[in-house]
Amino acid sequence: MTPLASLMQLLPYNTLVVAGGVAAVGCAAGALVGVALTLLVTGQRSLGMLLAGGLVSAIVALGLLVLIRRFTRTRDDAATAIVLSVSFGLGIVLISGMVARGVPGSGGLERFLLGHTAALTAGDAILLGVVSLVAVLVVVVGLKEATLVAFDPAFAAAAGWPATAIDLGLVALVAVMVVVGLPAAGAVLVTALVVIPPVAARQWTERIVPMLVLAGGIGLASGLAGVAISSVAPRLPTGPVVVLVAAGCFAFSLLLAPRRGLLARWRRRRHLVVEAADQQQEAD
Secondary structure (H helix, E strand, O other): OOOOHHHHHHHOHHHHHHHHHHHHHHHHHHHHHHHHHHHHOOOOOOOOOOHHHHHHHHHHHHHHHHHHHHHHOHHHHHOOOOOOHHHHHHHHHHHHHHHHOOOOOOOOOHHHHHOOHHHOHHHHHHHHHHHHHHHHHHHHHHHHHHHHHEEEEEEEHHHOOOOHHHHHHHHHHHHHHHHOOHHHHHHHHHHHHHHHHHHHOOOOOOOHHHHHHHHHHHHHHHHHHHHHHHOOOOOOOOHHHHHHHHHHHHHHHHHHOOOOHHHHHHHHHHHHHHHHHHHHHHHH
């Protein structure tokens, strides 16, 4: 059994969710540095080149997070704070310095902090759509293997599946989607778009395929609704509005989901209390 598979077997589901969110935050922070360095080194402002640089630096940030945690006595939260603060600080310093010195193509680069969909061109939209479609196809093709490693890593390793490679592939896929979301939501909020839709979908079902479909639908609906709202109110930035819509979907799911929702749980507890009281009266 691989070390990563052993870790997945020992940690509870909630801890894995938190770990995934933390990894996405570190990835987003690292991507900001890569965007700035790519423009500084290559001098090219194309979105594809900037996102490629952001992906490389995001993976480096995740690697540093793992190394700090493994080879030092630093706790997870402290290691995350170190990588997050240094990455964001370095990215902001690079971008601010490039803008102040008038580096060609650096104007508007700070929009990667909070996103700016209005600056996207048709070519940029096609690029993001193609990358997202490829990511979805990868998930569909490798769904069985990814599910097996996620829920029973010991069996997957014993059966000869490359558990480590699958784990790393999933992490890389998260990094890709975080970087793809930078133009829309920015490095500060993109993690919310990665985490909120699946968490909201989890309230409605316990099956993998329906949860994936529902999570994709929530993400798509949040994006469309956010764009529509920001187009009606031009002063509202699209990225934060999209995140707020997604958060609203989560709040709705958390409250009204038929089995896991707070209202459904309250009704079940109330029914049990009433039933217990009736049984007590009959016994008396």
